[in-house]
Amino acid sequence: MSILVTGATGFIGRQVVRRLLAARRAVLVLARASDSVSAIERVVAALGDVPLGADLDVLEGDLAAPDCGLAPATWQRLRATIETVIHCAGDTRFEPDAMGPYVAGHVHGPLRLLEGLARGRLARWAQLSTAFVCGRRSGTILESEGKVGQAFHNTYERIKLEAERAIRAAGAEWRVDVRVFRPSIVIGAAPATAGGTPSNLFFDFLRMLAAFAALPDRARPRLRVPAAPHARFNIVPVDHVARALVALAERSDCAGQTLHLVVRDAPTQAAMLRMITDRLGVHGVRLVDAHREPLEEPSPVERAVAQTLEPYCAYLNQDVRFDDTIAARLLARCGVERPCLTPAAVHDLIDQALGAARSREALRQCTD
Numbered sequence: 478m479s480i481l482v483t484g485a486t487g488f489i490g491r492q493v494v495r496r497l498l499a500a501r502r503a504v505l506v507l508a509r510a511s512d513s514v515s516a517i518e519r520v521v522a523a524l525g526d527v528p529l530g531a532d533l534d535v536l537e538g539d540l541a542a543p544d545c546g547l548a549p550a551t552w553q554r555l556r557a558t559i560e561t562v563i564h565c566a567g568d569t570r571f572e573p574d575a576m577g578p579y580v581a582g583h584v585h586g587p588l589r590l591l592e593g594l595a596r597g598r599l600a601r602w603a604q605l606s607t608a609f610v611c612g613r614r615s616g617t618i619l620e621s622e623g624k625v626g627q628a629f630h631n632t633y634e635r636i637k638l639e640a641e642r643a644i645r646a647a648g649a650e651w652r653v654d655v656r657v658f659r660p661s662i663v664i665g666a667a668p669a670t671a672g673g674t675p676s677n678l679f680f681d682f683l684r685m686l687a688a689f690a691a692l693p694d695r696a697r698p699r700l701r702v703p704a705a706p707h708a709r710f711n712i713v714p715v716d717h718v719a720r721a722l723v724a725l726a727e728r729s730d731c732a733g734q735t736l737h738l739v740v741r742d743a744p745t746q747a748a749m750l751r752m753i754t755d756r757l758g759v760h761g762v763r764l765v766d767a768h769r770e771p772l773e774e775p776s777p778v779e780r781a782v783a784q785t786l787e788p789y790c791a792y793l794n795q796d797v798r799f800d801d802t803i804a805a806r807l808l809a810r811c812g813v814e815r816p817c818l819t820p821a822a823v824h825d826l827i828d829q830a831l832g833a834a835r836s837r838e839a840l841r842q843c844t845d
Contacts, residue, residue: 478598479503479532479558480726483540484565484592486523488673489605489663492719493563494524494533500723503532505559507566507580507590509539509546519752523668540566540586543591556597562590563603563726567640569674569813571788583640588647591796595651599742602648603726608659608711608737608799609792612637617798620659620735630791641735658722661799662792665715667828668753674788679712680830681785683753687831690759698776699761703783704793706747706764710818711792711799714826715738717816721804724811736804741815746793752823767794 480497484490485506498505508516516537527533536555539546547555564587573579591602611618612627612634624642629635641657648655667673667680689700718738725731744752747764754762765772767790775783786793805815816822 478560479505480561481505482563488563490741491523496723498531505534507538541581561601565605571633583636599652604657606659609662654732657735660718661711662711683830690757701765703767704764705766708796709743710749737799737801739799741817756786
């Protein structure tokens with residue numbers, strides 16, 4: 478039997494596939510072709526080095542297409558061999574250009590895949606969602622909570638919750654165990670695709686602070702960053718999300734659960750900034766709650782930072798705590814330790830950000 482993974486060319490999906498292959502699992506990847514690039518070429522480029530002897534099969538399809546772009550014979554083969562799906566695919570743009578393909582990719586296509594496979598051996602469906610289906614709520618969010626009348630920051634949050642509810646309903650109808658995984662903002666070395674946007678923005682911010690720290694003291698202006706100092710900084714490393722997905726996608730004690738994949742005791746944004754500035758040796762940076770202290774007469778540096786962070790401005794001013802009681806218990810049972818944003822962990826993120834920048838510059842010089 479194979480595990481079917483969608484979204485293998487994306488930020489999280491590629492890490493999931495790498496872990497499954499390293500564990501010697503048979504993996505079937507459903508991927509789209511793009512322009513003149515075939516599905517298999519896209520997957521190989523995304524995964525990089527594949528372990529020798531890895532059992533990887535790439536199937537060209539498209540969740541937004543009728544019948545997921547699959548022929549009847551292909552459906553027959555999948556029904557005979559797929560017991561588990563790890564669904565990582567999705568358009569991560571906050572506001573789509575057109576709603577039809579967006580809804581098809583997030584809701585109608587996955588439903589068609591589940592219903593088609595449920596006519597065969599499919600037993601489990603692991604749905605990758607987001608903790609921010611909580612929308613504009615604040616305070617503590619429980620894993621058991623879904624639609625409670627919340628308003629949303631954007632279409633992405635709303636459609637992810639709609640997808641959760643639709644997949645759960647279909648799973649109940651077809652007797653397929655659906656388990657939902659809700660990470661906070663996922664961070665790590667990311668590709669230059671829409672799925673890697675939040676991580677790339679965060680790394681861009683770290684590189685801006687490093688450049689700011691390199692200025693002479695007398696030439697360094699003040700730097701105010703629009704964010705609520707006492708709000709929690711809800712990021713989680715991509716390695717942990719992938720490891721948790723692989724560990725819990727098939728465990729019987731995880732059946733039917735909704736789980737928050739988050740760091741342990743998320744620090745406040747003020748504490749996070751201190752860890753960053755201490756590492757970079759930069760002073761004169763402070764967070765400003767825009768609701769209480771409007772950012773008047775921003776400097777060019779402040780405008781550049783604000784522009785970089787603008788897509789996530791709402792999240793930097795939202796104080797929310799994601800309770801992960803159930804996830805913590807289940808992860809402990811399979812030996813997966815929840816990460817903590819210690820100074821050492823934050824320093825590793827900074828090193829990743831600066832190392833990626835140096836690698837890109839070296840590549841640019843080699844190709845000039």
